[in-house]
Amino acid sequence: MKHTLFKIIALFFIAYSGAQNIDISGNVQDATGLPIPGANIIIKDSNRGTTTDFDGNFTLSGVTNGTTISVSFIGYITKDIVITNNYKLNILLKEDLAMLDEVVVVGYGTQKKKDVTGAVSIINAATLEDLKPIDAAQALQGTSAGVSVTSPSGSPGGNFNILIRGVSSNGDNGPLVIIDGYAGDLNSINPSDIETFSVLKDAQAAIYGIQGANGVVLVTTKSGKKNSAAKINYDAYTGIQETTRELPYLNATEYALILNESYAANGQALPYPDVSGLGTGTDWQSELFEQAPITSHNLSVTGGGEKSTYYFGGSVLEQDGIIASDKSNFNRANAKIKLGFDLSEKLKFTTSANYFNNNRKTIGENALGTPLFNALNYAPTYSLDQQDTSGFLGNEVINPLSQIANTYNEYSGNSIEGTFQLEYEAFEGFKVTSRIGLKSYDDKSKTFAPIVQYGSGKVFNNDRSSVTQTQNTNNSYTWDTFATYNKLFNDKHNTTFTLGTSAQRFWGDNLSGTGFDVQNNSWEFADISLANGLSEAKSTSSYIYDSRLSSYFGRIQYDYDSKYLLSAMVRRDGSSDFAPNNRIDYFYSATAGWKISDEAFLKDSDVINFLKLRASYGTLGNNVGDDLYRALLSGEATYVLDGSLVTGTASGRVPNADASWETAEKLDIGLDINLFNNQLEIVADYFIEDRNDLLIENFPISGILGGGAPGAGLPTVNAGTTRNKGLELFLNYKNSVSDDFSYGLSYNVTKIDGEVTAVSNGNISEGGSFSVGQPAIARMEVGQPIGYFYGLKTNGIFQNQAEVDAHPSQSGLGTAASPGDIRFVDVNGDGEITLDDRTNIGKAQADYIMGLNFSFNYKNFDFSAYMYAELGKETVRNYERDQPNVNRLSLYLDRWTGEGTSNSVPRATVGATSNKLFSDFYVEDSSFLRMQNIQLGYSLPNAVTEKLGISKFRIYTKVNNAFTLTKYRGYDPAATNGDAIGGGIDYGFYPISRQFILGLNLSI
């Protein structure tokens, strides 16, 4: 050891002794003649170098004649130049279409893209620039293979769920989001402040241990560049939004006729004996939907000096809803600062802070009895301000416009988050980094329920006004310290060691209270301080939480001659969420890569520029649930004694002493290929993930344990296993045909097969509801996809009594069938149709997800289009109230009215039928293709901008969600609440809006 060390030191002295120094200077430009600021000039085999300034110029003193300098910049092919007395260099860098030298953040370190051995998707600022997403999560949709982004709502400020390689867990499937090193959330980050996303999809994420099983999204925010003058960017857009769909519904005359028919069918008097004057009546949907504005302003200043960098960003977004814009709207403001300082040659300090403010008003959505649900079910014969006082439409359907008028709420939240990071390079190759990332999010909300009457029996009637106010604080920090040591042994053996520790804490509290008898029954007076009415029931509540992780991790990355790549990592996590004797676990993974294109037989290939085979395998955890191991006294224990409510004590959820985290076992085999001068990039992956010890919430256990008590609940048990396997393919083609014309095409597709492979004790977990009072419709069961829809299978419509008689009796469902009723399949073949004949009739998770992106630049015009598709999935049509008099889809115009009239839509009758039971009649194919974004831009030519003293001026027009191709009848085939069991059930999703945008980019 000692000898080796001396040899190495001796080598250095030898290198120094041959020095004959000269000074050189030069300029670095790209192919279009524009200077490249911030390019790196490094003297090979030394650690000396410099970077170019704002104008692309550099000087470098003390260069030995005959040595090689290496000129590099991200996105360009590195150029090596031998110094032969040419003191003035003009260097032209070519754009690297393969981006192989692009640096990828992989967790506690970075790697060159060409050396990455895990499955990683990268989305960079250019994509974000194109998409201009409202929420950063949207930028991942359709742009990265294996990643899908879903939303339960198109309402302003609605949340997004990210899924990486499908649904493995019945609990939390959201990935870990790490922003500049700390655990955070995407919604608080201004998308324009983001430099790159790295999405770790495979076992490489094992370095994040117990938090890594759902994948990891690493976000790097923008920084300034050293030695560059201040660059000011201003982006703004404004636009109009409208609904993407209105559902075809019956008009007043059609409605009245069908109602008459359904009453006549049951021998009852006609509700509309005279339909002649009804006309088309009120179109409740068009009354609800409106056009609404959206605007955004974004300003950033970035730059740097010799030893410092800075980035300042500020943004404001205002979005109104396409339903009731004064009751459904969102605005957001962000302020961001990021600073970097070289405190000394060895010590670097980086700090960032992000302030986030958001305000939101909402109307009820995606549930029975919400305004959109009511708009679909309210009678078109009623006038705009008419209440259903007779209860004709049942107790749960009311005038949607009145309902919105009586909806009052507001929400606002603020967060401050950021990092402090110190990086110390003790000696060459050895770096110690310590950083702490903090986030504090406080929010408050207020909801006012006025006194209101919609007619007798309506469940929305409220006799006593109340105002509920809630405040939450949520805090977290991530404190990481890690050291990396990189060393090249014997020119070929390149090794990097990483060793570190991490402490994380998530804690917060909640306080909520309700005041009664709001003065003047008015929103203006709606505040607990002014609402003096008391309630006998407890009207305040609170909770606290505190969850901690204490972790150690280590990693070895090794490559031989940069050709054979290996890495291995281990992480040890302790989580306070579990019982003291059961809170420590170890997670491991190993990855390997082989750059086949570096082998002699491929080295000179004209076709294959790059070919790498890689594989990874390892275990990762999913830390879900806390305090599962003990019974807190959180049960409801309220009874009435002496005529008043008395609150006592009872156990909450049934405990599970053995509860632990979920463990994922992931295998990934991938190929990275670049062909035809790196114009075509192909990334293909095959993956299998087994998710073991699934923590199943509300795990069905015997009722004798008392889980059915008020405020109790079933335990969360590690009781299942799922397997997801699939294929990902990513293709990216770029071609610069001439200086004036270039184009690109990118396509990705992911095929996922998910299956539940074990549930302990043969249990079936259920969730998701349909209509009212029907059994749960989504299940987790061995051999089936997680959360598949469980219902009756149909086989057309009974055309006549003979067909009814020939079929097994359906009276076991509640009513015997008549001609015109749905014919259900006797799945279990027992000669009668009962609920036991329910079977798999669909699932919410898509078989295929894909994205397609096309762009071209012609002279000063640029065009881009992003499409997204999901194929092989179903959604449950559940926005039809099961009540005889409500309005319905135009679909029912094609109902069965006699033999041979319809074999798909049952007859209209108010009599008892089994047609309303959950069956595949209510399950629709919701495969879709959506044109998410089409954009056309025009930039002023350089000659003009130079005269104006600016570097860029671009205007663009854009349409978001221009169209959606689907057979699905509802508002949005893409919408789902994201639940593994019970997702994909449509109560009338708030539709996503189509947006017509006009925007401006200005850089100085």
Add this chain to the structure above:
Amino acid sequence: MKKYINKIKGLFLLVLVLATNACGDDYLEEVDRYSIDSESYFNSETDYYNALVGAYDLLQSTYLNVILGEIASDNTFCGGESATDVVSWQQIDDMIHTPVNSELKNLWDWMYAGVNRTNFILEFQDKTEFDGKEIIIGEARFLRAYYYFELVKWFGEVPLKETRFNLGDETSLPRSPVADVYALIEADLTYAINNLNYTAPQVGRATKGSAQALLGKAYLYQNKFLEATKVLDQLITEGPYDLVSDYDTIFENDNENNIESVFEVQYSDAEGAGFECLQCSEGNVAVGFNGIRNYTGPTFDSGFSFNVPTQEVVDEFEDGDLRKDVAILDIVAWAAANNATYGEGHEHTGYYNRKYIARQGDLNTGDQNLTNPNNYRAIRFADVLLMAAEAYNRGEISDSKAQEYLNRVRARAFGAANDVTSSGATLTDAIAHERRVELVGEGHRFFDLVRTGRGAEIDGFTANKNEVFPIPLEEIQFSNGNWTQNTNY
């Protein structure tokens, strides 16, 4: 050499920094959380009282037992909005229910939740001493008996335990014979009788009389007629209970916990409730479900038109029986007389269960259909008298005593003496008839028919099957072969 020193420095730095950052596993112990949990409770009298309130809470979920006890019987149709409105109830009405029935599962779960909350107290009964503990223990044992009695009524043999059930009990504990379940019920109630007073510390809590009445009922269900007469007689003679003179006032909200109430389940309209947790409601959920569909008019509030009386039960009333117009609302006549309107639901008969339909005048806290404050008169003194009469008659102990108790009930019902003088089997039938009309709408009918071997009078009833309800299929599956299904299900 400089490099070497740097390396040492570097390593030192690494150790230092890692050591500072690494908090160790103690870090995990310092969490800021609520520390009291189920195993560290029962440290004061208040703790016991609070847990007792929790044990009472499940009584409110017996709204389901009451409404289903009627729907299952020949007194009412299921009703509701349509034939598929609460399928589990519709099936029970038609006696086509199977082990797959979410409402029977609820009933099982809720009654066992009650058992567990009482067992929670009883498991820790020796932890902390204080004066008057026997009252709390006595009430806890009364409540355990109440919940087990419901379970044995509905399901027959059920797993039995005197401490909280644990995971794994479902695969090891057998379904105890009915006699063993009753033995525990009798022991619990005997303890309660010996330790409770006729007056409870708070209105709504169980008394000595409650325990006596329930014990009498438990004896009657086992045909232990002599034991039944003893305990019921003791209650009738020593207890402070009497019939309310005007039957019409018994079920009104301003006459709760009246002199006739031997035990009453307490409800309130002070707290909101939702469909996602019906057992959490402080209101009587059955009342909203029984209510008149889309009603507008005086006196009543609207509801969901379930549990509608049949013409047969309406015809069961004798002429001159003052109870008929109290128990049965003829909605057609009422609407005509009061200018009221209403909707017609599934299986509309024109009648409503007037004792327990929603009335105006409460707070209508949302969802107002689930928060009706009407207390359920679980054991009325009239029931006690009729049980005693039945025990004297069927036990062939004293028909004259039976007549005395029966005629006491009839005298109030007709506003004047209207005595039955028959004896033997004719008297048995008279008492059964009286139970039906006196207690219609109160959830007893199905079990009265079954325990007297008359289940077959219910449409669709299958003998040797429908006397008890099926153990929920889920429970059979959980037991992993430990429990067998009830006969013929």
